[in-house]
Amino acid sequence: MKLTKKKTLVKTPKAALTPKKSFDFNEFRRSFESLDNQNYGSWPLAVKVTVLVMIVGFIAALAWALPISSKIDEIKAAEAQQVTLLEAYRGKESKARHLAAYKSQVTQMETEFNALLNQLPKDTRVSELVEGINMTGVGSNIRFQDISVEPEVEQEFFIEQPIRIAALGEYHQFGAFISGLAALPRIITMHDFEVNNPQPSLDKQPELTLVLQTKTYRSKETNPEEPVAATPAPEQGSN
Incomplete structure (x- = not known):
């Protein structure tokens, strides 16, 4: 009887066979120096991503510096104006709420003032x-x-x-x-x-x-009497 020995093959994952490379900044810098300006598709992936990020950042900065920043100034000015208008509105609204009481007070003050004027003599005497x-x-x-x-x-x-x-x-x-x-x-x-x-x-x-x-x-209703000239009073003796 003949015995045969079977060989068992164990598959090793490719990831385990290939060592993971660390980021090399010098190599990344050299990849920019060897770029082909006529063939953008041949650029390394890292270079493409970096260039894309730079373009997006430049566009965002440009959009902020030109229209967005001016709009922000307009918004701040509008907010300040809104605060001023709200304060003016509150003051006018308070006056409108108390308008009837103010009118009553004014009428009362006019009555009292006219009464005081009527107490004044018609001439100075x-x-x-x-x-x-x-x-x-x-x-x-x-x-x-x-x-x-x-x-x-x-x-x-x-x-x-x-x-x-x-x-x-x-x-x-x-x-x-x-x-x-x-x-x-x-x-x-x-x-x-x-x-x-x-x-x-x-x-x-x-x-x-x-x-x-x-x-x-x-x-002021009638004409005054004839004015009296400055008259020195007679001297009185003191105690």
Whole structure:
């Protein structure tokens, strides 16, 4: 009996037989130096991919630099304008929401303002006012140097009558005089006052000078009385 020995063939994968090559940058660079410009199809695959990526990147950069970047600037400007318009809209919308209340307030203010205007005298009656100022000064023990009635100043709704007062006295006397002016039955406002000590001394209580600008008011409905010239008040003796 004859025995035969069978041989078994084991197939080895090609991947296991061929060692994997590592990336060689020098070889990759040399592949660019040996390119055939007349035969693009013969270029290595790595070169083709690299060139394609470069072309796509250049086109993308060009598209960004030219139209897209300008559009981005326009979008940013539009967004800033949108914020401004939204703020303006909110302000106008708030005013529109409260328009009825604003109209009611304006009507009430006009009524109150007209009532105040009606309280103003139809003429200044300067002589009576100067006499009241003079009597108030006598009661406060100050000595007048001058009471000057200055020209009227016409405002939009009324007419101002400025009166300049110069007097001598002490601090508490000036305070009593100002309080007396406020108590007169006329609307009188006081502006731009100055208090000076012309002769400082430690031996006695100093006599001070007061310069005070006052204003009274009248309605514009009628003509004023004849203006009164600047009249110096008579001197009063001090205590």
